[in-house]
Amino acid sequence: MNKTTEAKLVIIEDDQTIREGYTYLINNTSPYSVVNTYSSFDIAKNKILKDQPDVIILDIQMPGTNGIDAIPQLKKLLPQVYIIMLTVHETEKIILEALANGASGYFTKNTPSSKIIDAIKEVLQGGGPMSPGVAKKVITSLQKNPDSPLTKRETQILSLITRGKDRSQIATELFIETETVKTHIKNIYVKLNVNSKADAIKVAKNNRLV
Amino acid sequence: MNKTTEAKLVIIEDDQTIREGYTYLINNTSPYSVVNTYSSFDIAKNKILKDQPDVIILDIQMPGTNGIDAIPQLKKLLPQVYIIMLTVHETEKIILEALANGASGYFTKNTPSSKIIDAIKEVLQGGGPMSPGVAKKVITSLQKNPDSPLTKRETQILSLITRGKDRSQIATELFIETETVKTHIKNIYVKLNVNSKADAIKVAKNNRLV
DNA sequence: ATTAAAATACCCCTTTAAGGGTTAGTTTTC
DNA sequence: GAAAACTAACCCTTAAAGGGGTATTTTAAT
Numbered sequence A, B: 001m002n003k004t005t006e007a008k009l010v011i012i013e014d015d016q017t018i019r020e021g022y023t024y025l026i027n028n029t030s031p032y033s034v035v036n037t038y039s040s041f042d043i044a045k046n047k048i049l050k051d052q053p054d055v056i057i058l059d060i061q062m063p064g065t066n067g068i069d070a071i072p073q074l075k076k077l078l079p080q081v082y083i084i085m086l087t088v089h090e091t092e093k094i095i096l097e098a099l100a101n102g103a104s105g106y107f108t109k110n111t112p113s114s115k116i117i118d119a120i121k122e123v124l125q126g127g128g129p130m131s132p133g134v135a136k137k138v139i140t141s142l143q144k145n146p147d148s149p150l151t152k153r154e155t156q157i158l159s160l161i162t163r164g165k166d167r168s169q170i171a172t173e174l175f176i177e178t179e180t181v182k183t184h185i186k187n188i189y190v191k192l193n194v195n196s197k198a199d200a201i202k203v204a205k206n207n208r209l210v
Numbered sequence C: 001a002t003t004a005a006a007a008t009a010c011c012c013c014t015t016t017a018a019g020g021g022t023t024a025g026t027t028t029t030c
Numbered sequence D: 001g002a003a004a005a006c007t008a009a010c011c012c013t014t015a016a017a018g019g020g021g022t023a024t025t026t027t028a029a030t
Helices: A016-029 A067-077 A092-101 A113-124 A132-142 A152-162 A167-174 A178-192 A197-206 B016-029 B067-077 B092-101 B113-124 B132-142 B152-162 B167-174 B178-192 B197-206
Strands: A007-012 A032-038 A055-058 A082-087 A105-108 B007-012 B032-038 B055-058 B082-087 B105-108
Touching (some): A007 A113, A016 A032, A055 A067, A055 A113, A067 A082, A067 A092, A082 A113, A092 A132, A132 B132, A152 A167, A152 A178, A152 A197, A178 A197, B007 B016, B007 B113, B016 B113, B067 B092, B092 B105, B105 B132, B152 B167, B152 B178, B178 B197
Parallel strands (some): A007 A032, A007 A055, A055 A082, A082 A105, B007 B055, B055 B082, B082 B105
16 A cells, blocks of 8 residues: 555544444545544534544535535635535535535445545545536536527627626627627627626526527 | 447547547447547538437547537537547636537546446436546636635625626615625725726636635 | 628617715624 | 624716617628
């Protein structure tokens, strides 16, 4: 077992059975060692600095502070730590929140144990391990709507609007007149059935038009 | 070999060696069959409808239409097709563009062949297979900056600004006065060293503050 | 070669939002 | 109990947004 493959883990998870199961598994079938486990973040936060884990396996549903909110706090305590979510939650919203907050990986609880060990290896090597279904949702969240009613130019202008540019800035960027931008915007509004920038952005986001 | 695991593939890739290598490999070590290969999208586009592939393995750098631009056109021709990118490009920008355009998976060319076959299986099962480094970049693109200079309220207001809301809409949504929103915005501008909505959004996006 | 769609541009007009400066009370949080 | 955050209000000027209409040029598809 060489130095580069070793790592210290902490598990924060309110279900004792799962905690013990993963601890046993990781300690006995991998080069990694579980140095501590906690049943909630609120209990962990005052002690985890002594553990100095390289990786934290984190649940979301827990008594007190939930896992999503725990992520930035854990990162503040241990800036270099990798956090792998292990949870039953797999809605797009929660997945994206966890990743936005600083999680490095995300797995659902039906994941086979061997995959979790692979995932630990992967985060340590700078990867971003995810369950297939999670990866799918992440990709979906990035995908544009291929059936947009907008033309290329309109899409471009709407995109600049979502970046907060005003008409004259858009005109400069696209080498066209402010009045032309205005015409496009009017056409966008008609197509999206809105009559303000804010509503256009809302429709654009809801329908992934940009 | 049962029906549910079978699938027809097409490879679009300008390097003949790679094309032939993957064709041989997939046809001989997996339940999938490569029904055709093309050296560019421009050649493929008039013939691929006859192939009716379930999955397309697609390169980016090709003569004529590049792989990124080919994705929406392929999706238009074959709405149900899964597209797996296989390319040397791994900049965040290109990865995100490919996924935004409708790719279902993304691999770099140093990926072992066995992983490509796993990836085909995964897309067919509705997953989103990616190389570890790609997944990492996708996750990074979603992560917020934990060292934001903004307070919680300021971040919240900046986020609403990025959604195109004006001061009065923000005030209504947060149950505070328009003047308070204005004060927050002024403080945000000072912290971000900007003096307009557009610039604030730009800084927010560049530094992932929201 | 034609023609429909898209992109370009300009005019009128009114309303409202944005941004700068300044001060100050209240509530959280450490 | 001090600091930071959140709240709220007043002054002011300028710039932007949005609605109406019309018209030319360019591009893409048949």
